[in-house]
Amino acid sequence: MPPLRLLDRLWEAHEVHRRDDGASLLWVDRHLVHEGSHHAFRKIAERGLSVAEPGLTTAVVDHYAPTRDRGDGGASDDIRAMIQRLEVNAKEHGIRCFDLRNPGQGIVHVIGPEQGLTLPGCLIVCGDSHTSTHGAFGALAFGIGATEVAHVLSTQTVWQVKPKAMRIRFEGELAPGVGAKDMALGWIARLGADGARGHAIEYAGAAVRNLSMEGRMTLCNLSIEGGGRFGMVAPDQVTFDYIKGRRYAPEGAELERALADWAELRTDEDAEFDREEVIDAADIAPVVTWGTSPEDALPIFDSIPDPSRLPEGRAAKVASALDYMGLTAGRPLAGTKVDQVFIGSCTNSRIEDLRAAAQVLAGRKAKVPGTVSPGSMIVKAQAEAEGLDRIFTEAGLDWVGAGCSMCVGMNGDLVPPGKRCASTTNRNFRGRQGPGARTHLMSPAMVAAAAVAGELTDVRDMLKERA
Ligand SMILES: CC(C)[C@H](C(=O)O)[C@@H](O)C(=O)O
Numbered sequence: 001m002p003p004l005r006l007l008d009r010l011w012e013a014h015e016v017h018r019r020d021d022g023a024s025l026l027w028v029d030r031h032l033v034h035e036g037s038h039h040a041f042r043k044i045a046e047r048g049l050s051v052a053e054p055g056l057t058t059a060v061v062d063h064y065a066p067t068r069d070r071g072d073g074g075a076s077d078d079i080r081a082m083i084q085r086l087e088v089n090a091k092e093h094g095i096r097c098f099d100l101r102n103p104g105q106g107i108v109h110v111i112g113p114e115q116g117l118t119l120p121g122c123l124i125v126c127g128d129s130h131t132s133t134h135g136a137f138g139a140l141a142f143g144i145g146a147t148e149v150a151h152v153l154s155t156q157t158v159w160q161v162k163p164k165a166m167r168i169r170f171e172g173e174l175a176p177g178v179g180a181k182d183m184a185l186g187w188i189a190r191l192g193a194d195g196a197r198g199h200a201i202e203y204a205g206a207a208v209r210n211l212s213m214e215g216r217m218t219l220c221n222l223s224i225e226g227g228g229r230f231g232m233v234a235p236d237q238v239t240f241d242y243i244k245g246r247r248y249a250p251e252g253a254e255l256e257r258a259l260a261d262w263a264e265l266r267t268d269e270d271a272e273f274d275r276e277e278v279i280d281a282a283d284i285a286p287v288v289t290w291g292t293s294p295e296d297a298l299p300i301f302d303s304i305p306d307p308s309r310l311p312e313g314r315a316a317k318v319a320s321a322l323d324y325m326g327l328t329a330g331r332p333l334a335g336t337k338v339d340q341v342f343i344g345s346c347t348n349s350r351i352e353d354l355r356a357a358a359q360v361l362a363g364r365k366a367k368v369p370g371t372v373s374p375g376s377m378i379v380k381a382q383a384e385a386e387g388l389d390r391i392f393t394e395a396g397l398d399w400v401g402a403g404c405s406m407c408v409g410m411n412g413d414l415v416p417p418g419k420r421c422a423s424t425t426n427r428n429f430r431g432r433q434g435p436g437a438r439t440h441l442m443s444p445a446m447v448a449a450a451a452v453a454g455e456l457t458d459v460r461d462m463l464k465e466r467a
């Protein structure tokens with residue numbers, strides 16, 4: 001037997017058929033749908049098709065979920081209609097739905113793992129690019145388009161061409177105050193937003209093994225921002241411990257059997273990758289973005305790039321990004337004033353993210369306003385049980401309900417034009433958080449530090465003050 005990679009093992013286990021042109025028809029174990037699925041439901045209705053496996057499909061209200069008033073007054077008619085459409089489609093087809101009344105509601109990529117729906121060895125799809133998040137469990141997880149959503153609804157299978165395999169190894173140990181978000185933005189800055197284009201990324205190395213499941217999810221979540229098709233981490237004891245006892249996770253003898261299977265989900269020692277990158281974790285510092293692509297990222301102690309020192313093509317891009325962002329070339333990144341902060345999104349809204357932000361904010365006041373939106377109502381309840389909500393509100397930040405919120409602003413939570421937001425989200429494209437909004441991506445601890453300082457700052461100094 002030739003040595004296999006985790007990707008090969010997962011692929012082979014799901015391949016139902018391979019076409020002459022090389023595309024594989026893959027069996028889907030979990031199909032997650034959010035409000036954006038309405039085109040697909042309409043498509044299957046038009047063709048008189050039904051949902052093949054309603055029991056393997058899960059609907060979630062997240063992109064349009066109001067985060068403040070969840071009653072009838074909380075959303076515009078359009079937003080309410082989007083939410084209702086999902087609820088009606090789910091009901092008609094017998095699909096379980098995490099709607100606004102469900103105590104488990106939250107962002108699709110947060111609740112899949114939280115509910116024990118996301119498991120090692122599963123093939124998971126969703127009409128959403130950040131589906132790569134679920135790969136943190138050793139699952140094959142990727143985003144699909146509207147036509148494919150209709151295909152999965154009606155057949156529980158998806159066509160896919162097997163991508164090339166790339167491994168990013170983070171060796172060594174992270175410094176205190178540095179986390180998964182810094183690892184992710186760090187490699188994207190190094191390789192570029194196109195750096196992993198068309199590849200399935202397997203994250204490995206000691207610093208990845210040492211990450212919690214929350215950290216691994218953050219890392220896999222951002223794979224797509226570096227051009228990767230999938231992101232994955234081979235499952236281990238950390239994974240198994242996270243899964244045990246979750247609502248839809250296997251239990252008893254079934255769990256024992258599953259654990260034995262899951263232990264096989266790894267890359268063989270002598271397996272080769274199409275590409276391999278090795279990064280020394282000790283070299284990673286807290287990272288912030290300065291531009292309008294996640295690759296426009298630098299360590300916080302660095303300076304804003306100067307187009308006059310860059311090659312022509314790149315210079316024009318950088319100048320235009322700086323213009324949009326209202327930044328001066330060559331100035332230090334630290335000290336850039338922010339107008340507001342946002343802690344949330346499928347990248348960084350899990351309990352550990354909130355704890356990291358609260359650790360910085362405890363006993364301190366924020367100089368600027370901000371919103372903290374937990375990734376799910378379960379994370380919200382847990383944070384409240386730990387008293388984190390009080391730390392946020394006493395610091396002066398708004399503590400709101402769960403959903404995509406200001407990550408994309410579809411629910412009306414927007415950053416006003418021209419305003420600068422330190423944000424734990426994953427995209428800083430022009431207008432992403434609202435028309436004219438200026439987004440700086442960073443870790444939850446770094447956002448908390450920016451809130452306290454009213455400007456971009458190195459959280460490690462604040463943590464040192466504490467120690
Ligand atoms: C709206 C949705 C389809 C979109 C995605 O595909 O990722 C959104 O979640 C995003 O993050 O931009």
Ligand code: SF4
Binds near residue numbers: 426
């Ligand atoms: S939180 Fe943001 S990135 Fe994640 S699914 Fe929602 S809109 Fe997309």
